[in-house]
């Protein structure tokens with residue numbers, strides 16, 4: 001049963017539709033990411049759930065209660081803002097205690113819960129620091145503790161790690177995942193970083209221009225992208241123009257000189273997407289010439305000029321001999337490693 | 347080891363600031379020093395100013411209760427004006443800040459526009475509205491039978507405070523406005539998501555953060571009000587004197603320059619002490635917010 005449910009939610013600012021037809025059901029304890037480029041409506045959607053914005057259309061339900069009828073202050077959601085929005089005139093402990101104070105939690109219990117929350121995010125001993133005297137990472141942890149201490153029904157995170165440097169971001173990702181696993185809070189993370197979405201979430205909602213492109217597990221969205229946008233956005237990919245030939249038996253999918261039995265349900269011009277790491281060099285297949293070869297430590301990156309346009313190939317550095325620049329090669333991949341979509345306009 | 351280039355670098359700041367420094371010394375420090383010196387000179391109805399060093403003027407100011415009362419009035423008016431601008435200006439800036447883009451700019455213009463109009467014109471406006479039997483408002487209210495005699499406004503401290511507060515309001519609004527711009531745009535949402543109602547948000551989250559702005563606005567308004575001349579001159583005239591109008595009178599009517607200089611010096615010294623003192627207090631108290 002769905003814990004949090006968004007039902008055809010839409011938001012318009014004037015004539016601009018920023019979020020459109022957004023339907024999603026989130027299970028209890030699930031970690032969901034909204035992934036999409038900047039300006040695609042992720043923050044807007046999150047703010048609608050939080051109640052800071054009213055949806056133009058659609059309904060939101062939390063445990064089958066209509067969330068839109070509940071004032072934002074009464075929704076009991078924990079929110080970490082991109083800017084953290086800590087209260088600069090309060091110490092870390094006072095920041096964390098604020099939500100408990102608003103809930104009239106008795107002083108003794110409050111102090112104990114604040115201490116535990118700060119300890120959980122690794123900030124024991126920082127109780128009396130003011131936010132402006134803390135590093136970005138520490139402020140981020142205070143914001144997380146402040147959101148979690150009220151035991152929120154849903155935790156909403158708006159690009160919480162985007163202000164941190166790469167190394168700290170990676171550390172915080174691991175920590176965030178661990179904390180979420182431990183306390184089991186249903187979490188929605190907004191991010192434009194595909195690696196972050198993939199390494200943290202149970203399911204990813206890929207968004208583009210206010211619309212959902214695909215909802216799926218990280219593996220599904222990466223390996224079975226539902227649209228060209230998804231395959232482009234989630235890592236590097238090769239898109240080849242191909243055709244499905246139904247005049248021969250058995251029907252064939254043809255991409256240049258590469259051939260495979262055609263998948264069911266499609267015919268005519270198609271686009272075939274293959275991840276660079278799923279392409280190998282073989283005896284038969286797409287003929288190509290290696291233009292550049294770049295060594296990157298644990299792998300080789302080849303930029304090729306194939307009969308179907310430019311192609312990128314990534315090979316593990318497993319000690320085997322690799323083709324050199326200028327070599328003529330055949331590119332090949334297993335049919336289950338590609339995704340095939342109808343190609344419009346051909 | 348110091349090279350010629352180093353020396354040139356060390357001299358450069360002095361050379362660059364010299365013109366401004368000379369202007370500062372020439373038009374501010376020298377006249378100021380002369381005013382202080384003047385306050386120790388002697389003066390007589392027939393002999394005029396005598397360049398001697400005596401404490402006569404200072405003795406008169408300290409012993410004659412007239413001056414104590416006048417200074418007390420000056421600061422009372424300045425304090426009340428400051429309070430009034432803070433009570434009206436801070437909410438005004440907050441409401442302004444929450445308005446939508448276009449309305450915000452229109453109302454900001456309405457609030458700041460008066461800065462472009464002379465203080466004299468603005469104060470005369472009050473006189474036209476409330477000045478005795480001929481004041482527009484007084485006339486209307488009296489003919490409507492709401493009041494039987496004019497509202498006491500001219501030559502009263504209340505009138506002076508109201509007119510000064512009107513003149514000083516933009517400084518307070520601007521100062522609070524600047525503090526509001528430093529607020530995280532999501533700070534109210536953050537407090538709300540934690541369960542705070544609108545009043546709690548204002549009291550616990552907004553107020554403490556804009557307090558430095560209110561206080562620095564208060565310092566500006568206080569010092570400008572305590573040394574204001576045009577508004578007290580028009581509203582208070584020669585019946586209700588404050589330090590600035592008294593000094594002016596001593597200089598230009600009585601021609602007792604040394605006494606006027608002593609009043610001006612005392613006003614300046616008191617203001618400097620108050621402003622520097624309260625500034626230090628504020629900075630210490632709000633170190634975390636200012637950082």
Ligand SMILES: Nc1ncnc2c1ncn2[C@@H]1O[C@H](COP(=O)(O)OP(=O)(O)O)[C@@H](O)[C@H]1O
Pocket residue numbers: 013018036037038039040041042043044045
């Ligand atoms: N208050 C607003 N008024 C008008 N347009 C807005 C407002 N807030 C956001 N937008 C527009 O909505 C779009 C989506 O914004 P947002 O949800 O912040 O994107 P994201 O978080 O994915 O980067 C943007 O084009 C933005 O300009």
Ligand SMILES: [Mg+2]
Pocket residue numbers: 039042043044159
């Ligand atoms: Mg955003």
